[in-house]
Amino acid sequence: MKHAYVFPGQGAQAVGMGKDLYDAVPRARELFERANEILGFRITDIMFAGTDEELKQTRVTQPAVFLHSVVLAEALGVRPDATAGHSLGEFSALVVAGALSFEDGLRLVAKRAAAMQQACEAQPGAMAAILGLEDGAVEQTCDAIDGVVVAANYNCPGQLVISGASEAVDAACERLKAAGARRALRLPVGGAFHSPLMEPARQELQRAIEEAPFRTPSCPVYQNVDAEPHTDPATIKANLIAQLTAPVRWTQIVKRMLADGITEFTELGPGSVLQGLIRKVDPQAVVESKSTL
Template sequence: MKHAYVFPGQGAQAVGMGKDLYDNVPEAKALFEQANEILGFRITDIMFAGTPDELKQTKVTQPAVFLHSVILAKALGVGPDMVAGHSLGEFSALVVAGALSFEDGLRLVSKRALAMQAACEAQPGTMAAILGLADEVVEQACAETDGVVVAANYNCPGQLVISGAVEAVDAACEKLKAAGARRALRLPVGGAFHSPLMEPARAELAEAIAEAPIHTPVCPIYQNVDAKPRTDPAVIRENLIAQLTAPVRWTQIVRNMLADGATEFTELGPGNVLQGLIKKVNAEAAAESRSTL
């Protein structure tokens, strides 16, 4: 029996997330208050009772999702055999596996959010979900389109998100519709995440990641960049730095975890997107999502 814990990324947030933990678990309340101190604003006020628009600001969303996932995992006292996180969720996974401290993880996530926000403002971009085509077809269409457009999130078979400059993404969508895509749909995101347009954010974050102490985790972490189980702090650091401009290989991560003996997946944090994706990678996989105790 191997238990895999997985952690969601930006987009999973919902008003009220984490409030029951704050109200019912003294250790959780202490961690939330520590987070308010570290961030310099009361993120708990926005998480528990803000508006969806307030929660949607990148500088709020990323730390909020991270905090919900990590504090829930600590409250449950999880002992994972393997971990992974989707994009931002990789930072939650690293903290739960003991590779990063809670404080360092939160500081990096906050820096990442601000750096990504700045990169989005400097160079507008977008993302689009492509449904119903093989990965190779999508990759080829991106390669043949002028401008910056790349495969960004390999979410599950037949669902790939592309990312890049607005005109290039739109042009690739037209090509992919013509190639038989069931849908080619622009996503309501603030920028071209996991594409070369995130290079300024990657460079900025690289410095902070280089300085953060990364320890040997208690179990392997399957990283977004190469989908392989990693325990070497030097490799983990390198992959974390590369993550912002590289694709999220979620399909490959789930397949590798299953091949390495994962018998049960638990998604910790807001939403249940990853649980659904895991089932689409392998309908037999035992997957659940938990957002509360």
């Protein structure tokens, strides 16, 4: 039996996340306090007792979700046969697989969050969830729209998120509804993640990723950009750099993991979004989500 651990991305956060770990596990408390030092502010105060608004800031959300996932994995002592993460969650997957240290992973996540925030402010954009259409139909519609709008998150069959300039996203939503989409729903996000509008953030993050010391992971990490399993540090870095402007191929990752003989999935971190998506890819999949010990 092969067991994969998967990690959620931005949007899974909730106030109170990780507090039970901090209170119950000395090693978890040590990691959380180390994170406060590295980040230069007490992220634990916002995670454990902040407001939803405070926690929704990209510079807080991304490190918070990463921390909850990685500290929980450490507390549980997991030994994965494979890992993967959705967008931001790929950093959690790399740390848990041993490709990056906790400290280096957190520093990269903090830089990624800051770079994405800057890109959003420089060029505002939008994202929308499209439900009930084939991926190909969504892709064709996006291609036919004037302006920047692309397929950004392949979440599960019949659920694809598009991303780009606000007007282009709105135009695509109208056209997709006319083409039979069950829903075309604007998402409450700060910008056009996983689209060409994130190019300034990709450039900003590139040097930090290139300079970070990556190691060969203890198991394959299935990466967002190509949905393939990787263990070569140079390839992992290149894919991670490309990730900000490329789509998240989650549907394809799950299908590839199943084809490669993964029999069980555990989602670690806040929420249970990935558990639901995996079941939509394969209703027979053995999957659980854990946000606490």
